[in-house]
Amino acid sequence: xxxxxxxxxxxxxxxxxxxxxxxxxxxQKKERINEFSLWFISILCIGVSAITLFMSGFIVDEYxxxxxxxxxxxxxxxxxxxxLNVIIYYRRKQ
Numbered sequence: 001x002x003x004x005x006x007x008x009x010x011x012x013x014x015x016x017x018x019x020x021x022x023x024x025x026x027x028q029k030k031e032r033i034n035e036f037s038l039w040f041i042s043i044l045c046i047g048v049s050a051i052t053l054f055m056s057g058f059i060v061d062e063y064x065x066x067x068x069x070x071x072x073x074x075x076x077x078x079x080x081x082x083x084l085n086v087i088i089y090y091r092r093k094q
Contacts, residue, residue: 001066007056011074014049017041018081025089038089042082049078 021041024033033041053075060067 003068004056004060004065005068007052008068008071010052011049011071011078014045015074015078018045018078018085022081022085022088025085025092035089038085042085046079046082049075
């Protein structure tokens with residue numbers, strides 16, 4: 001059975017954006033990303049990746065294809081990194 005992998009680049013771009021935000025937060029001397037923008041970026045990344053994962057489930061079901069386990073793992077990684085970004089921000093703020 002074939003796997004549906006056409007939405008995998010979306011997950012990779014969101015994961016790269018989350019890692020970039022983590023690098024900016026952990027190395028910033030002057031506040032480049034404030035609290036509002038951090039929460040907005042984190043919720044946006046998690047929301048878009050959740051909707052993409054959900055819609056890929058519909059596509060897989062409709063065309064009788066196999067699911068993509070790597071996309072699910074990237075979704076979990078995006079959630080963990082977004083949560084870690086918030087924790088890093090508040091630890092560095094104190």
